[in-house]
Amino acid sequence: MEDKTFTISVYSENNVGLLNRISGIFLKRHINILSLNVSESEIENVSRFIIVANTSEKWVKNIVGQIEKQIEVIKAFYHTDEETIYLENALFKIASSLLFDEKQIQNIIKDSQSTIVTVSRDFFVISKSGRRSEIEDLYNKFKPYGIMQFVRSGRISVSKEKMEISALLESYQ
Amino acid sequence: MGKIKISGAEAVIRCLLAEGVDLVYGYPGGAIMPVYDELYKFQDQLHHVLVRHEQGATHAAQGYARATGKVGVAIATSGPGATNLVTGIADAQIDSTPMVCITGQVGKHLLGSDAFQETDIIGISTPVTKWNYQVTEASEIPEIIAKAFYIARSGRPGPVLIDITKNAQFDEFEFSYEKCTGIRSYVPVPKLKLDKVAEAAAIINQAKKPFIVFGQGIILGQAEEQLKAFIEKSGIPAGWTILGLSALPTDHPLNVGMLGMHGNYGPNMLTNECDVLIALGMRFDDRVTGNLKTYAKKAKVIHFEIDPAEVDKNVKTEVAILGDVKEALNAILPLIDQKSHESWYNEFKELLKIEVETVINEELNPTNNKGISMGEAMEMINKHSKGDAIIVSDVGQHQMFACRYAKFNSTKSNITSGGLGTMGFALPAAIGAKMGRPDREVVAIIGDGGFQMTIQELGTIFQTKVPVKIVVLNNEFLGMVRQWQELFFDNRYASTNMINPNFVAIAEGYYIKSKKVVKREDLDDAVAEMLASKDSYFLEIMVEKENNVFPMIPTGACVSEIRLS
Numbered sequence: 171m172e173d174k175t176f177t178i179s180v181y182s183e184n185n186v187g188l189l190n191r192i193s194g195i196f197l198k199r200h201i202n203i204l205s206l207n208v209s210e211s212e213i214e215n216v217s218r219f220i221i222v223a224n225t226s227e228k229w230v231k232n233i234v235g236q237i238e239k240q241i242e243v244i245k246a247f248y249h250t251d252e253e254t255i256y257l258e259n260a261l262f263k264i265a266s267s268l269l270f271d272e273k274q275i276q277n278i279i280k281d282s283q284s285t286i287v288t289v290s291r292d293f294f295v296i297s298k299s300g301r302r303s304e305i306e307d308l309y310n311k312f313k314p315y316g317i318m319q320f321v322r323s324g325r326i327s328v329s330k331e332k333m334e335i336s337a338l339l340e341s342y343q
Numbered sequence: 344m345g346k347i348k349i350s351g352a353e354a355v356i357r358c359l360l361a362e363g364v365d366l367v368y369g370y371p372g373g374a375i376m377p378v379y380d381e382l383y384k385f386q387d388q389l390h391h392v393l394v395r396h397e398q399g400a401t402h403a404a405q406g407y408a409r410a411t412g413k414v415g416v417a418i419a420t421s422g423p424g425a426t427n428l429v430t431g432i433a434d435a436q437i438d439s440t441p442m443v444c445i446t447g448q449v450g451k452h453l454l455g456s457d458a459f460q461e462t463d464i465i466g467i468s469t470p471v472t473k474w475n476y477q478v479t480e481a482s483e484i485p486e487i488i489a490k491a492f493y494i495a496r497s498g499r500p501g502p503v504l505i506d507i508t509k510n511a512q513f514d515e516f517e518f519s520y521e522k523c524t525g526i527r528s529y530v531p532v533p534k535l536k537l538d539k540v541a542e543a544a545a546i547i548n549q550a551k552k553p554f555i556v557f558g559q560g561i562i563l564g565q566a567e568e569q570l571k572a573f574i575e576k577s578g579i580p581a582g583w584t585i586l587g588l589s590a591l592p593t594d595h596p597l598n599v600g601m602l603g604m605h606g607n608y609g610p611n612m613l614t615n616e617c618d619v620l621i622a623l624g625m626r627f628d629d630r631v632t633g634n635l636k637t638y639a640k641k642a643k644v645i646h647f648e649i650d651p652a653e654v655d656k657n658v659k660t661e662v663a664i665l666g667d668v669k670e671a672l673n674a675i676l677p678l679i680d681q682k683s684h685e686s687w688y689n690e691f692k693e694l695l696k697i698e699v700e701t702v703i704n705e706e707l708n709p710t711n712n713k714g715i716s717m718g719e720a721m722e723m724i725n726k727h728s729k730g731d732a733i734i735v736s737d738v739g740q741h742q743m744f745a746c747r748y749a750k751f752n753s754t755k756s757n758i759t760s761g762g763l764g765t766m767g768f769a770l771p772a773a774i775g776a777k778m779g780r781p782d783r784e785v786v787a788i789i790g791d792g793g794f795q796m797t798i799q800e801l802g803t804i805f806q807t808k809v810p811v812k813i814v815v816l817n818n819e820f821l822g823m824v825r826q827w828q829e830l831f832f833d834n835r836y837a838s839t840n841m842i843n844p845n846f847v848a849i850a851e852g853y854y855i856k857s858k859k860v861v862k863r864e865d866l867d868d869a870v871a872e873m874l875a876s877k878d879s880y881f882l883e884i885m886v887e888k889e890n891n892v893f894p895m896i897p898t899g900a901c902v903s904e905i906r907l908s
Contacts, residue, residue: 182528183528186477187465187469187475187476187477190466190469191469194469194470197470198470231655232652232655232656235651235652235653235654235656236652238651238652239650239651239652241473241474241494241526241528241529242528242529243528244527244528
């Protein structure tokens with residue numbers, strides 16, 4: 171079976187140690203987690219993990235089963251890229267002088283639909299949300315001018331189809 | 344109970360008592376001393392067995408749990424005490440044994456500071472526990488221990504570790520105890536779907552060559568009677584995994600024997616001939632299936648399973664029946680046609696005949712002046728125990744002989760380390776089994792290698808006077824590894840020969856009655872004497888040095904490539 175990119179969504183209680191338990195399931199199968207994001211979910215006190223990994227569908231099924239059987243995990247799902255709306259966020263820290271010396275920089279910012287978060291005397295910070303390729307594209311455009319710092323967040327995503335957890339979660343409210 | 348102010352340590356004891364615990368295994372040390380102080384005060388209600396190494400505490404707790412169906416409890420201190428539990432915890436995890444381990448931990452203010460005997464036992468035990476939790480406030484103790492027992496015993500059972508910082512043991516709080524009856528994120532037993540049961544029944548009724556394979560799920564789910572009724576009504580031959588052994592009496596006519604690497608010839612060969620494979624409470628371990636690409640390819644697989652993560656993990660199922668196996672079997676029984684699959688059953692009998700002629704006869708009656716065989720030793724134990732003993736086996740060749748040749752009349756009688764294959768398991772596990780079931784004869788079958796991994800538990804036997812019977816089958820080799828070296832590594836016996844001490848002298852050093860048998864003609868009387876003894880008894884049997892366990896499915900081969908020699 172061919173490896174693909176899967177987005178795994180985990181709804182769980184907010185407990186110390188659960189992240190370790192979940193990452194261990196990837197570790198024992200020697201699968202690298204490509205990106206990980208943990209946040210509150212739409213339900214109070216319920217956390218949502220978004221984990222991206224490259225693997226086969228058979229393995230992702232097994233992994234989701236093994237995640238779901240952890241005591242504090244409420245439900246886990248996996249989706250292909252086509253089944254989700256997803257994006258990442260990136261921050262670029264760039265020397266302020268470039269903003270004035272290099273006219274092209276302003277065009278890049280405008281064309282990429284990124285936003286300037288802050289401007290100071292020495293540097294300015296640009297935020298860009300979007301698909302990985304859009305962020306990489308922007309990165310490549312800034313690179314020749316010099317990037318002081320770059321950071322990209324883990325993937326966040328929502329599924330297109332309703333996840334069968336909704337009713338269960340409603341009972342938690 | 345009204346609200347009274349007590350220490351966290353006393354709360355631990357009161358929680359254990361509230362869970363019906365009357366026996367714990369453990370070893371004291373600095374970070375768990377407040378709990379031991381309370382054990383001292385409560386000794387008339389809660390019996391603590393001092394083992395000789397913390398690993399022994401876990402295996403004893405496992406033996407107790409496997410023999411009784413109750414939760415086993417092990418207690419240890421922080422640091423090395425806690426890390427010594429890990430092997431037993433991993434064993435309990437893979438063999439689904441209900442166990443609660445309680446470890447002491449340095450005070451909360453010292454956590455993360457590399458304090459004396461501090462170790463991150465939560466981090467270490469996470470991959471091998473069903474659940475674990477670090478208690479840092481005394482007031483958390485009742486709720487967490489209640490959860491620990493609930494999680495350990497419910498659904499697919501497993502080990503839970505609770506790590507309690509020393510301040511939480513000392514601090515006082517208003518105690519009250521409520522049993523845990525549910526956790527919102529945890530579904531221990533999936534709800535049985537009757538349409539799946541009906542679908543499975545239709546497939547079973549259509550089958551020409553159906554085959555049942557059952558595992559420990561039958562024992563854990565207390566479904567032995569339902570299994571028997573299902574087998575007898577459907578007329579379907581049934582094979583077992585080594586953890587399923589004893590769920591069905593070994594002399595039941597439809598019991599066709601052991602599956603897997605050293606299992607019987609018929610059930611392995613015919614796994615690849617059956618048209619419907621009915622798996623009951625087993626997880627298709629690689630030692631059972633051999634090569635998955637060629638496993639049971641002619642069969643529609645029906646999987647009765649409590650753990651959804653096991654469905655389709657290794658073998659693709661046609662119908663998965665999730666839920667409690669007893670409830671599921673009760674539901675399917677009325678839908679099953681009364682049948683006998685005579686010609687199909689005869690295929691098993693034919694293959695058994697071949698196995699008897701080529702393997703079993705020679706094992707039980709060795710020719711060519713060979714020394715005592717392990718099969719003979721097991722057969723002698725059968726003769727005197729009449730199949731009523733609990734057999735606790737260690738890991739290696741003797742384990743395979745024990746499982747292949749031991750006779751069992753009743754359930755929960757075969758206790759062995761199946762999934763993890765932990766050498767050193769049997770001696771402490773036998774202690775736990777005997778303490779849990781003092782009414783039963785308990786015989787540990789151990790190799791000379793595994794015996795020396797937990798040999799110090801002879802001290803526990805001496806101190807507690809627990810009347811377990813210990814049989815060491817001594818071939819002066821790490822026999823299973825030697826067998827592989829012979830078969831797959833051109834007889835290069837790398838580090839498998841054992842120069843052994845005088846085991847009888849060691850056992851006698853612990854004041855345990857002992858005997859050594861070298862000659863075949865002495866075997867009968869020695870086994871009889873051992874089983875007649877009211878006290879613990881150590882019997883060393885010198886066996887043929889280089890015997891191999893057959894049949895055998897070489898690693899990676901398919902089940903029907905099983906070799907008879």
